[in-house]
Amino acid sequence: MKYQKLAQLYEKISSTTKRLEKTDILSEFLKNLDEEEENLLYLLLGNIYPQYDERKIGISNQLAVKAIARATGNTPEKVTKEWKKLGDLGLVAEKLTSSKKQSTLANQIITIKKVLENLRKLPELEGKGTVDKKISLITELLTSMSPIESKYLIRTLIGDLRIGIQESTIRDALVKAFFPKTENAKKIIQLAIDKSNDLKNILKLCKTKNIKNLKNISLKIGKPIKAMLAQKVETIKEGFEAVGKPCAIEYKYDGFRLIIHKQGKKIFLFTRRLENVTKQFPEIKESIEKYVKGNSFILDAEAVGFDSKTKEYKEFQSISQRIKRKYNIEELQKKLPVELNIFDILFYNGKPILDKSLRQRIKILKQIITDKPYKIIKAKQIITDDEKTATQFYKQALQANQEGVMMKNLDAPYRPGRRVGQMVKVKPDERDYDLVITGAEYGTGKRSGVLSSFILSCRHNGKYIEVGKMSTGIKERSQLSKKGDQEVTYEKMTELLKPLIIEEKARTVKIKPKIIVTIHYQEIQISPNYESGFALRFPRFISLRPEKPLSEITTLEEIKKDFKNQKRNYQYG
Ligand code: AMP
Numbered sequence: 001m002k003y004q005k006l007a008q009l010y011e012k013i014s015s016t017t018k019r020l021e022k023t024d025i026l027s028e029f030l031k032n033l034d035e036e037e038e039n040l041l042y043l044l045l046g047n048i049y050p051q052y053d054e055r056k057i058g059i060s061n062q063l064a065v066k067a068i069a070r071a072t073g074n075t076p077e078k079v080t081k082e083w084k085k086l087g088d089l090g091l092v093a094e095k096l097t098s099s100k101k102q103s104t105l106a107n108q109i110i111t112i113k114k115v116l117e118n119l120r121k122l123p124e125l126e127g128k129g130t131v132d133k134k135i136s137l138i139t140e141l142l143t144s145m146s147p148i149e150s151k152y153l154i155r156t157l158i159g160d161l162r163i164g165i166q167e168s169t170i171r172d173a174l175v176k177a178f179f180p181k182t183e184n185a186k187k188i189i190q191l192a193i194d195k196s197n198d199l200k201n202i203l204k205l206c207k208t209k210n211i212k213n214l215k216n217i218s219l220k221i222g223k224p225i226k227a228m229l230a231q232k233v234e235t236i237k238e239g240f241e242a243v244g245k246p247c248a249i250e251y252k253y254d255g256f257r258l259i260i261h262k263q264g265k266k267i268f269l270f271t272r273r274l275e276n277v278t279k280q281f282p283e284i285k286e287s288i289e290k291y292v293k294g295n296s297f298i299l300d301a302e303a304v305g306f307d308s309k310t311k312e313y314k315e316f317q318s319i320s321q322r323i324k325r326k327y328n329i330e331e332l333q334k335k336l337p338v339e340l341n342i343f344d345i346l347f348y349n350g351k352p353i354l355d356k357s358l359r360q361r362i363k364i365l366k367q368i369i370t371d372k373p374y375k376i377i378k379a380k381q382i383i384t385d386d387e388k389t390a391t392q393f394y395k396q397a398l399q400a401n402q403e404g405v406m407m408k409n410l411d412a413p414y415r416p417g418r419r420v421g422q423m424v425k426v427k428p429d430e431r432d433y434d435l436v437i438t439g440a441e442y443g444t445g446k447r448s449g450v451l452s453s454f455i456l457s458c459r460h461n462g463k464y465i466e467v468g469k470m471s472t473g474i475k476e477r478s479q480l481s482k483k484g485d486q487e488v489t490y491e492k493m494t495e496l497l498k499p500l501i502i503e504e505k506a507r508t509v510k511i512k513p514k515i516i517v518t519i520h521y522q523e524i525q526i527s528p529n530y531e532s533g534f535a536l537r538f539p540r541f542i543s544l545r546p547e548k549p550l551s552e553i554t555t556l557e558e559i560k561k562d563f564k565n566q567k568r569n570y571q572y573g
């Protein structure tokens with residue numbers, strides 16, 4: 001298929017803001033794809049491989065500027081100037097290609113296959129001359145593309161497609177195209193997506209028009225799956241109402257999620273963002289080998305940091321650097337050791353056990369894990385129907401420096417990727433949110449040259465909408481203490497955010513939503529200044545959340561709910 005056809009689809013989808021219309025357009029398109037064209041399912045979400053695959057395009061705005069310049073015979077300065085004017089590199093590519101096209105004739109047809117072929121070479125390049133090779137691969141495509149094609153190619157490269165399509169739109173389009181009359185098709189397809197994280201594979205199965213093929217989709221060791229998520233409740237009482245009595249209550253550990261796969265001698269560790277972090281945690285790999293029985297399994301767990309001397313548990317913030325660090329691992333491992341707390345099992349000895357009840361899954365965990373404190377243990381848990389006992393346990397969890405408790409329905413299956421009501425979290429009203437940075441402002445005076453205030457956004461229907469501006473909680477370089485490398489300075493924030501700038505006007509910049517932060521706020525206010533309708537009072541930076549995917553940040557719904565509760569608390573003391 002010609003790339004032109006895909007570009008036209010993108011145009012058509014962006015021409016409407018209505019979700020249903022987008023779904024209809026997409027569903028007609030998906031009905032008629034042949035086998036080779038199935039790959040474009042990846043492109044629809046701006047990827048080149050299945051979601052679980054870590055090879056991402058990873059092209060910076062600056063590199064895209066250079067490629068546009070080379071392909072259209074302009075200088076990078078001219079491209080940057082246009083970019084400032086239009087605010088979207090895709091539009092710049094479209095404009096500059098169209099003025100160039102009038103003077104050149106060479107026009108080769110570019111297929112989707114060719115686009116994917118070139119894009120897939122990008123993450124493989126390493127070493128000397130990489131930048132130049134990347135630019136050549138992109139220019140090769142751009143020089144033969146029409147203005148519209150150029151626009152979408154550039155947007156794909158910089159990860160900002162702007163057509164308003166999410167995984168759920170593709171799911172709905174698949175239902176409409178292949179199972180319009182099948183009961184529960186939406187649920188079944190969603191579950192299949194969450195298990196496989198490979199939309200092309202899902203489309204293949206949909207094309208068989210047999211829903212059983214989607215139901216039967218299985219987990220594969222070594223292929224990451226999304227973690228099951230929890231809803232929030234305010235009290236233990238509400239928790240019981242949500243999950244039933246008796247239920248399992250566990251510490252809500254303040255660490256980071258790890259899903260661990262093992263098959264024979266092979267062990268893989270994945271974060272909830274589906275990133276493979278096996279190399280970063282050799283000690284966990286070793287503990288799994290030593291203290292967990294079974295030839296193959298998938299475990300769900302939380303890794304928690306502790307002080308190697310005092311053995312006291314530490315907050316997530318202090319160990320977050322272990323997730324990203326790829327060098328000097330041994331040194332860091334000694335300095336910031338983690339204990340693995342296992343709370344679920346999804347696959348055991350060759351078979352998925354997602355559909356078994358939690359009660360049965362816990363039983364298996366008890367049979368296979370030998371607890372070794374400060375290495376690997378089963379999550380602390382009680383099973384009770386008594387509110388007093390539960391409250392006591394909740395207090396105990398907080399005293400142990402953990403975040404609160406999780407309450408879990410004992411009869412429920414495991415549902416990957418879903419925020420399900422059968423698992424709820426109870427934590428003190430801490431007023432913390434996980435938000436994404438979508439804008440910033442350069443500072444003045446001692447902070448000139450660095451970004452010093454940050455626009456925070458929450459999630460709403462797959463979009464990111466502003467809820468406030470944060471400028472405190474981040475350190476000045478001069479304030480760095482001895483544990484300096486763990487602290488976040490304005491310089492560090494600037495370094496992280498600069499490559500993500502999509503638009504720049506005077507001191508204000510727009511930023512591609514990628515960097516997630518936990519912030520603490522004092523109060524939620526109604527505000528006409530932000531699209532969300534709310535503004536957070538005094539948001540203060542707490543930590544970076546590199547392990548969280550965008551799909552799991554605080555939603556507008558949650559903020560609305562908290563706003564209501566806040567009012568209730570004011571009224572009733
Ligand atoms: P939140 O990130 O606030 O939505 O809370 C859900 C997170 O709590 C999960 O993704 C886990 O990383 C973490 N967690 C800590 N302890 C547990 C536990 N015992 N069961 C399930 N999740 C837990």
